[in-house]
Amino acid sequence: MTSSLLLSLTTFAYLLCTVLYLAGTIFRFKPLLAAGTITGAATLLMQTAGIGLRWMESYRMGYGHAPLSNMYESLVFASWAIMIIYLVFEWRVKQRALGVFPALFSFLAMAYASFSKDVDSKIQPLVPALKSNWLIAHVMTCFLGYAAFAVSCGLSLLYLVRKRFPENPNPQGGFVAFLPGASQLEWFNYQMVLFGFLWLSVGIITGSIWANSAWGTYWSWDPKETWSLITWFIYAALLHARNLQGWKGERVAWLSVIGFGCVLFTYFGVNFLLSGLHSYAR
Amino acid sequence: MVYGVHLSVLIVLVGALAGSYLGFKGAMNLTEGETSDKVMLAGDESVQGLPFEVRCDKFEVSFYDTGAPKEFRSDLAIIDKGREVLKESIVVNDPLTYEGITFYQASYGTTLKEAEIDLTDPDSGKKIALTLPFRQPVTIPGTDDQLVIADYQEDLMRVGQAIELVYGKQGRQSSAQWILIDRPYHGNRIENYLVRVTRIDKARFTGLQVKKDPGIWLVWAGFTLMTLAIGLTFYSSHRKLWVCIEPDKKRKKTIVTLAGRASRNAQAFEEKFEALRAELENRLKNPPAPL
Numbered sequence: 091m092t093s094s095l096l097l098s099l100t101t102f103a104y105l106l107c108t109v110l111y112l113a114g115t116i117f118r119f120k121p122l123l124a125a126g127t128i129t130g131a132a133t134l135l136m137q138t139a140g141i142g143l144r145w146m147e148s149y150r151m152g153y154g155h156a157p158l159s160n161m162y163e164s165l166v167f168a169s170w171a172i173m174i175i176y177l178v179f180e181w182r183v184k185q186r187a188l189g190v191f192p193a194l195f196s197f198l199a200m201a202y203a204s205f206s207k208d209v210d211s212k213i214q215p216l217v218p219a220l221k222s223n224w225l226i227a228h229v230m231t232c233f234l235g236y237a238a239f240a241v242s243c244g245l246s247l248l249y250l251v252r253k254r255f256p257e258n259p260n261p262q263g264g265f266v267a268f269l270p271g272a273s274q275l276e277w278f279n280y281q282m283v284l285f286g287f288l289w290l291s292v293g294i295i296t297g298s299i300w301a302n303s304a305w306g307t308y309w310s311w312d313p314k315e316t317w318s319l320i321t322w323f324i325y326a327a328l329l330h331a332r333n334l335q336g337w338k339g340e341r342v343a344w345l346s347v348i349g350f351g352c353v354l355f356t357y358f359g360v361n362f363l364l365s366g367l368h369s370y371a372r
Numbered sequence: 373m374v375y376g377v378h379l380s381v382l383i384v385l386v387g388a389l390a391g392s393y394l395g396f397k398g399a400m401n402l403t404e405g406e407t408s409d410k411v412m413l414a415g416d417e418s419v420q421g422l423p424f425e426v427r428c429d430k431f432e433v434s435f436y437d438t439g440a441p442k443e444f445r446s447d448l449a450i451i452d453k454g455r456e457v458l459k460e461s462i463v464v465n466d467p468l469t470y471e472g473i474t475f476y477q478a479s480y481g482t483t484l485k486e487a488e489i490d491l492t493d494p495d496s497g498k499k500i501a502l503t504l505p506f507r508q509p510v511t512i513p514g515t516d517d518q519l520v521i522a523d524y525q526e527d528l529m530r531v532g533q534a535i536e537l538v539y540g541k542q543g544r545q546s547s548a549q550w551i552l553i554d555r556p557y558h559g560n561r562i563e564n565y566l567v568r569v570t571r572i573d574k575a576r577f578t579g580l581q582v583k584k585d586p587g588i589w590l591v592w593a594g595f596t597l598m599t600l601a602i603g604l605t606f607y608s609s610h611r612k613l614w615v616c617i618e619p620d621k622k623r624k625k626t627i628v629t630l631a632g633r634a635s636r637n638a639q640a641f642e643e644k645f646e647a648l649r650a651e652l653e654n655r656l657k658n659p660p661a662p663l
Contacts, residue, residue: 215436295595299592303465304465
């Protein structure tokens with residue numbers, strides 16, 4: 091039993107989860123949605139065990155550290171965070187049809203981590219700059235923020251789909267039959283963005299405090315810092331526009347999608363296309 | 373809540389400005405054993421003097437078996453008014469602070485202390501051996517000419533260690549030449565002499581980041597306030613009430629409509645709203661006596 095095995099199984103299990111949620115929505119078959127939830131929860135448990143095992147394996151290798159130190163480990167954590175945020179959310183609102191996108195994102199993150207040539211899954215020791223307790227706080231809070239924004243992107247996409255196919259009087263309904271109403275989806279998106287905004291703010295703040303004790307500067311306009319700030323501004327703009335300008339649902343939904351695009355650039359684009367203190371991919 | 377978040381942003385900015393104008397940021401390189409009180413400031417490359425001295429007793433770098441760096445450690449001592457007041461080791465993520473000035477382990481390198489070279493005159497076969505301390509000119513015996521090591525590189529264009537020699541002749545343009553230390557090289561010559569480096573004495577230096585930041589506590593306060601304020605938005609509820617008063621001409625009455633909305637905890641709001649509605653109804657049915 092290795093973390094490698096558990097995490098490989100996790101990848102395929104999330105694919106299954108995605109298929110179940112999607113099939114349940116398309117074929118309007120509630121038991122499939124329930125199967126999606128159960129698969130998601132079970133996979134999440136397996137993934138948690140995998141992450142824990144990797145943590146222990148690093149100690150056995152002599153350079154133990156929390157599995158949050160490189161592209162591979164952060165992708166696995168991102169996938170985990172997306173699923174746990176979504177499942178708690180699903181349990182609170184009892185809307186299973188919303189699971190397609192979160193499950194898909196969790197699967198894509200794991201698949202990229204496992205199969206990409208650019209991502210090295212070997213357990214590596216920590217270089218001096220990463221030897222700090224701030225590693226855990228900063229990486230976890232940032233990725234919880236990213237994960238919440240991923241879920242909100244999914245909700246926004248479903249909202250836009252919902253708007254294209256308004257309430258159908260026909261009881262059989264289109265394939266959106268199981269989706270909650272537009273205004274509900276809009277409200278869920280707002281709550282999820284607010285949740286993500288809290289975590290991203292704390293993520294940027296912990297990064298700042300850490301940078302100050304490591305390099306003596308809490309802000310150096312490093313590409314990653316700059317792009318995470320841009321992401322923060324976009325979501326702050328979303329919150330302002332919705333509450334002050336009374337922006338209608340569709341604009342907010344698109345801003346949510348753009349914001350997530352910014353999150354993706356902050357995460358991948360900065361690592362691979364720009365160089366700086368955060369280029370851990372290389 | 374909202375005010376808290378925006379105020380926190382202002383506090384952070386003020387803290388950042390205070391740090392910029394009232395503090396400084398720079399670098400200090402110390403070779404093992406060296407003492408200094410000068411900081412090379414970033415940006416304008418000016419020098420900031422410190423009210424005390426810093427000495428690096430030892431610098432150590434260790435590596436994992438994978439080849440990746442494991443630790444950079446500098447053993448530092450603070451000398452204030454001639455007395456050694458503090459001795460502490462620093463590593464990345466664990467700096468030293470004294471009198472509001474913080475020293476961070478940032479980098480390291482190797483520098484040259486002195487080199488011994490052989491100069492051979494190819495015509496006469498005469499050999500001169502010289503000891504050249506780094507960046508200190510030495511007169512070549514029997515001549516008025518001077519030789520100095522102007523620069524040292526650990527790896528010059530991937531061919532290895534090298535020193536830059538500058539030959540100064542009285543009244544003439546001096547000439548400079550890079551000499552490779554570890555490899556035979558046809559270019560290892562200067563002013564007709566063949567040059568061979570026979571010994572080099574190196575010293576490691578530690579690269580420290582030095583910072584004074586009086587504004588930092590404001591920045592931390594701003595961060596704390598922002599975290600609390602955003603967190604509290606999850607527990608606060610925004611409530612809105614509307615009252616609409618319109619005449620009903622047909623029945624010669626006035627219609628009062630009361631509406632309300634809460635962003636959170638609808639249950640509690642519903643109860644409050646119901647109580648408000650009942651109170652309003654009561655007041656309208658039994659208006660208080662005019663004064």
